[in-house]
């Protein structure tokens with residue numbers, strides 16, 4: 310009765326089962342993987358967020374496949390403030406970045422064609438590809454006191470059936486940005502193979518220091534057909550408002566065909582709600598306030614890790630340039646699964662195992678830096694004590 314693409318293994322994993330058991334006993338767990346910004350004790354400018362929703366314009370419905378002009382112009386100003394120039398006609402609103410991916414996959418892929426994505430990275434790609442009848446392949450990110458795209462592996466992995474390559478800038482969870490040299494090479498490979506680029510920049514406003522070699526955004530990338538994805542779930546910490554966007558760039562003739570087709574796909578669903586579109590210009594003005602508060606959590610937690618991990622420590626925090634996550638490399642004295650279950654059951658601290666993001670080697674764990682610093686410190690101290698005890 311059901312489609313093959315939904316034949317998932319639905320049994321919960323060991324971590325979820327044990328977490329449920331602990332929660333059933335009413336024992337509190339410190340959640341160090343919380344990435345829902347509305348649950349991290351951030352102070353939002355509530356009145357101004359809600360006031361923007363109380364517009365009389367929300368009573369009328371003006372359906373549009375591209376999204377409203379005023380929202381798209383606000384996105385143009387957002388990029389301008391970051392030093393990038395975008396034509397509003399090349400911006401398409403969606404309800405979320407996940408939806409943006411689906412729409413682009415529908416646009417580019419025939420059944421059984423391929424998408425190339427980074428590894429380690431965001432675990433939803435496999436699902437998104439599968440739901441759109443695509444096959445996902447991976448290219449390697451290497452670590453050498455900093456993350457980089459393994460360009461040899463990238464080149465080998467782009468095949469005749471690859472319709473799109475995904476870049477996550479900065480990547481989740483490694484926090485690595487795309488570099489100038491990498492962009493040149495990727496453009497070259499994609500042009501040769503007639504492959505589009507999808508650049509996911511949902512975390513691009515969050516970085517810890519400057520770097521001239523870093524690509525801040527791909528919205529002006531014209532060498533090949535490029536889809537740059539953004540949205541307010543991360544940039545404004547408002548995932549519940551459901552608003553994302555796609556910026557199309559590339560050779561003019563390609564952009565023309567792409568935008569015509571994209572508009573028809575989006576017009577078929579019209580999934581972006583009117584109140585959020587109308588509120589977007591006012592919400593984007595709140596960006597400095599909201600981002601300052603988010604960055605305070607990120608930096609506070611990141612600094613705390615640095616302070617607690619002295620050089621030569623058996624536990625290492627991998628270098629991240631930005632994003633919302635910290636990756637810790639733990640001693641291999643236990644498997645990842647053993648570490649995370651012990652943290653949960655003995656310390657009552659929930660962390661992500663590296664295998665969730667497909668790390669090449671054991672043993673890594675991933676922590677959300679968005680967590681309230683008080684919770685983060687307590688949880689981090691507990692797990693660090695266990696790690697150090699295991700080594701002595």
Ligand SMILES: Cc1ncc(COP(=O)(O)O)c(C=O)c1O
Pocket residue numbers: 405406407408431477480481509511540541542543548552553
């Ligand atoms: C890299 C990346 N892209 C996209 C998303 C999803 O964004 P949205 O809430 O806009 O669908 C996430 C969510 O964590 C993410 O980590």
